[in-house]
Amino acid sequence: MAAPSEFLKFVDTNADGFIQRLADAVAIPSISGDASHRSDVVKMAKWLENHLKAVGVETQLVDLGKHKMDGEELDLPPAILGRIGNDPKKKTVLVYGHFDVQPASKSDGWDTEPFTLKIHEDGRLIGRGSSDDKGPVLGWLNVLQYHFQNKKELPVNLRCCFEGMEESGSEGLDDLVKKESQPGGWFDGVDCVCISDNYWLNTRTPALTYGLRGLTYFKVTVSGPGRDLHSGVFGRTVHEPMTDLIILMSKLVDGSGKILIPGVDEMVAPPTNSERSIYEGLNYSIADVEESAGASIALSANKVDVLMGRMRYPSLSLHGIEGAFSGVGAKTVIPAKVGGKFSIRLVPPQTPDTVNPLVISYLESEFAKLNSKNKLTIESLHGGKPWVADVNHWNFEAAKAATRSIYKQEPDLTREGGSIPVTLTFAESLGVNVLLLPMGRGDDGAHLLIS
Amino acid sequence: MAAPSEFLKFVDTNADGFIQRLADAVAIPSISGDASHRSDVVKMAKWLENHLKAVGVETQLVDLGKHKMDGEELDLPPAILGRIGNDPKKKTVLVYGHFDVQPASKSDGWDTEPFTLKIHEDGRLIGRGSSDDKGPVLGWLNVLQYHFQNKKELPVNLRCCFEGMEESGSEGLDDLVKKESQPGGWFDGVDCVCISDNYWLNTRTPALTYGLRGLTYFKVTVSGPGRDLHSGVFGRTVHEPMTDLIILMSKLVDGSGKILIPGVDEMVAPPTNSERSIYEGLNYSIADVEESAGASIALSANKVDVLMGRMRYPSLSLHGIEGAFSGVGAKTVIPAKVGGKFSIRLVPPQTPDTVNPLVISYLESEFAKLNSKNKLTIESLHGGKPWVADVNHWNFEAAKAATRSIYKQEPDLTREGGSIPVTLTFAESLGVNVLLLPMGRGDDGAHLLIS
Numbered sequence: 001m002a003a004p005s006e007f008l009k010f011v012d013t014n015a016d017g018f019i020q021r022l023a024d025a026v027a028i029p030s031i032s033g034d035a036s037h038r039s040d041v042v043k044m045a046k047w048l049e050n051h052l053k054a055v056g057v058e059t060q061l062v063d064l065g066k067h068k069m070d071g072e073e074l075d076l077p078p079a080i081l082g083r084i085g086n087d088p089k090k091k092t093v094l095v096y097g098h099f100d101v102q103p104a105s106k107s108d109g110w111d112t113e114p115f116t117l118k119i120h121e122d123g124r125l126i127g128r129g130s131s132d133d134k135g136p137v138l139g140w141l142n143v144l145q146y147h148f149q150n151k152k153e154l155p156v157n158l159r160c161c162f163e164g165m166e167e168s169g170s171e172g173l174d175d176l177v178k179k180e181s182q183p184g185g186w187f188d189g190v191d192c193v194c195i196s197d198n199y200w201l202n203t204r205t206p207a208l209t210y211g212l213r214g215l216t217y218f219k220v221t222v223s224g225p226g227r228d229l230h231s232g233v234f235g236r237t238v239h240e241p242m243t244d245l246i247i248l249m250s251k252l253v254d255g256s257g258k259i260l261i262p263g264v265d266e267m268v269a270p271p272t273n274s275e276r277s278i279y280e281g282l283n284y285s286i287a288d289v290e291e292s293a294g295a296s297i298a299l300s301a302n303k304v305d306v307l308m309g310r311m312r313y314p315s316l317s318l319h320g321i322e323g324a325f326s327g328v329g330a331k332t333v334i335p336a337k338v339g340g341k342f343s344i345r346l347v348p349p350q351t352p353d354t355v356n357p358l359v360i361s362y363l364e365s366e367f368a369k370l371n372s373k374n375k376l377t378i379e380s381l382h383g384g385k386p387w388v389a390d391v392n393h394w395n396f397e398a399a400k401a402a403t404r405s406i407y408k409q410e411p412d413l414t415r416e417g418g419s420i421p422v423t424l425t426f427a428e429s430l431g432v433n434v435l436l437l438p439m440g441r442g443d444d445g446a447h448l449l450i451s
Numbered sequence: 452m453a454a455p456s457e458f459l460k461f462v463d464t465n466a467d468g469f470i471q472r473l474a475d476a477v478a479i480p481s482i483s484g485d486a487s488h489r490s491d492v493v494k495m496a497k498w499l500e501n502h503l504k505a506v507g508v509e510t511q512l513v514d515l516g517k518h519k520m521d522g523e524e525l526d527l528p529p530a531i532l533g534r535i536g537n538d539p540k541k542k543t544v545l546v547y548g549h550f551d552v553q554p555a556s557k558s559d560g561w562d563t564e565p566f567t568l569k570i571h572e573d574g575r576l577i578g579r580g581s582s583d584d585k586g587p588v589l590g591w592l593n594v595l596q597y598h599f600q601n602k603k604e605l606p607v608n609l610r611c612c613f614e615g616m617e618e619s620g621s622e623g624l625d626d627l628v629k630k631e632s633q634p635g636g637w638f639d640g641v642d643c644v645c646i647s648d649n650y651w652l653n654t655r656t657p658a659l660t661y662g663l664r665g666l667t668y669f670k671v672t673v674s675g676p677g678r679d680l681h682s683g684v685f686g687r688t689v690h691e692p693m694t695d696l697i698i699l700m701s702k703l704v705d706g707s708g709k710i711l712i713p714g715v716d717e718m719v720a721p722p723t724n725s726e727r728s729i730y731e732g733l734n735y736s737i738a739d740v741e742e743s744a745g746a747s748i749a750l751s752a753n754k755v756d757v758l759m760g761r762m763r764y765p766s767l768s769l770h771g772i773e774g775a776f777s778g779v780g781a782k783t784v785i786p787a788k789v790g791g792k793f794s795i796r797l798v799p800p801q802t803p804d805t806v807n808p809l810v811i812s813y814l815e816s817e818f819a820k821l822n823s824k825n826k827l828t829i830e831s832l833h834g835g836k837p838w839v840a841d842v843n844h845w846n847f848e849a850a851k852a853a854t855r856s857i858y859k860q861e862p863d864l865t866r867e868g869g870s871i872p873v874t875l876t877f878a879e880s881l882g883v884n885v886l887l888l889p890m891g892r893g894d895d896g897a898h899l900l901i902s
Contacts, residue, residue: 213683217781226744226746227745230869231766231794231868231869232664232666232796232868232869233743233761233867233868233869234740234761234868235760235761235766235796235868236708236750236760236764236765236767237740237744237749237760237761237766237868238744238746238748238749238750239706239748239750240708240769242768242769242770242771243704243708243768243769244706246697246700246769247701247705249697249701250697250700250701253694254698255690255694255821255823256822257686257688257691257694289685289689292684293676293689294676294677294678294787295675295676295677295689295824296824297675297689297690297824297825298688298689299688299689299690306688309687310685310686310687310688313687314687315682315686315687315688316686316687317682317686317691317693317783317785318691318693318694318697319682319693319784319785319786320693320775320776320777321771321772321775324771324772324777325771325792326772326773326775327773329832330668330670330794330832330833331770331771332666332668332770332794334770335770335771336745341781341782343682343781345682345686345687370706371706372706373747373748381780416683416684417681417682417684417685417686417688418681419683
């Protein structure tokens with residue numbers, strides 16, 4: 001089904017107004033991670049609520065309580081709940097987005113003033129929040145404006161949930177989602193969720209995203225001496241914690257990315273042919289990954305292997321060591337206590353609960369082989385479950401049809417290597433299909449210097 | 452030969468005066484590493500020169516020029532050269548010591564005011580510099596005072612070299628030693644050197660030290676990505692520099708202290724039976740090493756193995772990683788460029804020149820095995836040669852006899868695991884036997900909280 005020409009004409013006619021509205025939103029520096037900008041986040045919430053009301057949305061600003069940041073107690077910015085329609089014959093769609101942004105300043109390297117929306121000569125709109133995530137939120141507003149001004153009924157019942165703390169851990173949101181998912185709550189009766197807060201794989205092909213990796217993060221500490229020791233006096237005399245730790249860390253992952261902890265890679269089923277064909281069909285190349293990494297360092301020359309490494313296999317990265325010498329220069333210390341940090345990105349059916357025991361027992365048995373008199377401590381610092389949705393659900397079918405009608409091409413079906421925790425909150429609280437519908441392109445530079 | 456009773460009586464009679472003189476020296480905070488105390492180092496030089504003159508030493512304060520510290524250009528404190536006697540029938544002995552100290556303050560954890568000498572109830576004299584190295588320097592002064600006041604001729608010609616920059620890299624001293632070692636120089640005709648600036652193994656047995664380990668310090672850098680990467684997006688997609696570096700570092704030394712770089716351990720001959728018997732004879736226990744390390748982490752239950760590990764074998768310590776995540780908490784970064792730091796303590800016949808090529812070629816071949824697309828860079832940050840003296844030389848025989856006559860026991864013959872670079876300067880510039888004659892005990896806490 002092609003998009004109604006009346007709608008396309010409305011968009012073209014109103015483009016300048018849509019861009020001006022985005023410019024107005026970008027101009028509010030709603031930086032959730034900076035206490036001095038907290039009033040701007042509240043201002044942004046009120047601005048957005050008024051624009052939603054203006055296109056016929058029933059709204060509510062929800063007080064999420066207080067939190068501590070940098071030792072200061074602050075009011076959390078309110079979340080916005082919205083509602084249009086209650087027709088039992090229609091599906092009810094919940095839309096999520098956020099109106100807070102990351103910090104940005106010209107001194108970080110921006111070519112333009114980050115809080116002034118600029119139209120680049122190639123047509124891109126550049127400014128903090130233009131893509132993450134004010135632009136996508138305003139995309140919904142533009143569609144609602146068409147229906148409202150032309151007195152067109154929406155084909156679905158709509159619920160909105162827009163928050164102002166996404167860039168600072170979505171504080172307060174989990175409780176709100178759980179509460180409103182109860183019978184009688186604002187999200188009661190929701191049939192599916194749509195979240196627009198990620199990106200296409202490239203700059204050419206629209207994408208629908210159906211999976212996210214989870215995470216389990218470890219700190220492995222080896223300690224022994226009562227204090228840091230002089231390597232001249234103690235070298236080859238005592239069990240050195242760094243020697244033990246480096247040996248342990250070297251046994252976690254090999255140079256090709258294979259996880260060496262028995263049972264971890266093995267938990268994940270090999271891809272079926274039909275799944276493999278999804279990766280083969282993605283409009284993506286090794287050059288794309290190497291361009292974004294800034295060097296020719298892809299693990300394989302095979303695009304399917306590289307994409308599956310990112311999207312459907314677990315990965316283990318070594319991040320660093322706490323307590324070792326980390327400065328410039330040449331210090332000859334034997335550190336007394338060193339904590340190695342690593343994390344594993346998880347994919348279904350892996351969860352922190354099923355993977356952590358394998359990690360702990362492997363580390364303990366490898367440490368035992370060292371016959372060291374040092375002491376081993378293993379801490380799980382944090383974790384989160386992975387998520388995969390059914391791409392054949394009507395929610396995805398509807399999004400595929402919409403993509404075809406606007407872009408005249410099939411969307412890439414992608415999984416993200418990272419996490420968007422709110423996705424799991426919605427999926428688990430509501431028990432319905434969640435669709436990630438990215439509106440930003442692969443070069444939008446979320447958290448970076450252009451959007 | 453027992454010490455002359457007349458001398459022993461002089462010491463007992465003058466003990467209070469000797470202690471008061473040490474208290475006067477400790478009270479001058481001659482901290483060479485703190486620009487604001489530079490005038491105190493100069494004051495200490497003049498104080499010491501006057502005391503040397505008062506016991507008949509011909510002296511000269513030598514201007515060592517200027518240097519930069521913390522961006523400030525400063526006059527180096529003068530060195531003191533001293534001379535008594537020029538009898539061609541006597542041996543000429545050069546004595547070295549230093550009159551500068553490490554910083555110290557009560558806020559560092561001192562129980563007493565560090566620049567006020569305190570007599571502990573067990574008889575120990577506690578104060579900064581009391582053992583490192585004002586005490587030993589004043590030991591020479593006490594002996595000279597006996598000879599001067601009693602008009603006793605010294606049995607040797609004496610030369611002194613006392614410096615005020617030892618705790619700050621002995622800046623300026625190398626050039627002075629080399630110059631004065633030339634024909635006609637202040638050290639021309641010196642037959643042996645005696646340095647009192649190290650420690651007994653324990654608190655029970657006097658020691659003579661005949662060896663020091665050298666050092667070669669490396670930074671091994673693995674780089675790849677153009678910038679730090681997000682492990683969600685890039686994990687299992689690219690060659691991660693940390694993975695490569697940790698594998699390389701794990702191949703350098705095993706948990707028992709054995710160096711895995713082919714050829715390095717092998718350069719050192721196994722101990723002869725007579726050498727082994729030196730270690731067997733040392734008054735030292737595993738409990739001693741574990742007490743000073745603060746934990747029961749000795750590599751062996753065999754005292755000879757532990758002592759040889761410190762004194763006569765090379766050792767390899769892993770110090771840390773520059774560029775990796777080193778803070779507290781859980782950052783999920785893939786660092787773009789990481790530099791592993793490690794050093795090898797060297798023993799004869801090893802030198803940086805002979806060991807470094809083995810290290811570099813091994814690292815390169817191990818890195819090649821990884822088939823990584825990352826880049827490896829190996830830097831030698833600094834190095835120094837080891838030193839061993841002949842313990843049967845008359846210089847050592849004289850020191851053994853002196854030890855017997857005062858302490859009524861044989862001295863431990865020790866090697867130090869660390870470096871005292873000026874030792875090598877004297878040995879190489881003068882080409883004579885150098886003896887390290889420690890006056891401090893193993894629990895004196897050099898650079899720490901008591902001396």
